[in-house]
Amino acid sequence: KAGVTQTPRYLIKTRGQQVTLSCSPISGHRSVSWYQQTPGQGLQFLFEYFSETQRNKGNFPGRFSGRQFSNSRSEMNVSTLELGDSALYLCASSLGPSSVNTEAFFGQGTRLTVV
């Protein structure tokens, strides 16, 4: 069974540009969550999607957005990139909507560097 797949693995973008990251969850999983990992802030929750609906959102500016498609694949978009957006972006999938007992499976992440 394939795991969570994130593409691309590495990205280099220039300040002011926008970027789209993709996440394909484990087959049969319908929930996708996104996290940002930086050395200074650690791992922070961005948002969660279940059945194409955003269920939860973290404390990030509106430049960060996402969506989920009918096949459960998810994309996140960051517009007007800033240097501080350089991070490892991790996607996690789970079978159903996240609850306190849900086990999340993580992808290897997309390393975004903004120059």
Next chain:
Amino acid sequence: AQSVTQLDSHVSVSEGTPVLLRCNYSSSYSPSLFWYVQHPNKGLQLLLKYTSAATLVKGINGFEAEFKKSETSFHLTKPSAHMSDAAEYFCVVSVWNQGGKLIFGQGTELSVKP
């Protein structure tokens, strides 16, 4: 508000000696707690989880953790470290009233010396 604090940013042990990674949590309600491991340039892998069943939780690769409510702790242990255990470890709490959103500790980097 719920939170986790990992008490050590870096732990170094010799191969074959015990591992102890410390985590304290703060929660107004009975928490769900997890330990994840991240190897360099890899994603996060679930080691074990506590969800109000047995207080001693056994995970993969010989790791276990004990939930102690009186001490608000969820420390991760392993009797004998292996070189392949070198990685970053995260203690995580699930936010009960926010659909299971995960809150991560700052991480503990484990080094294993030969």
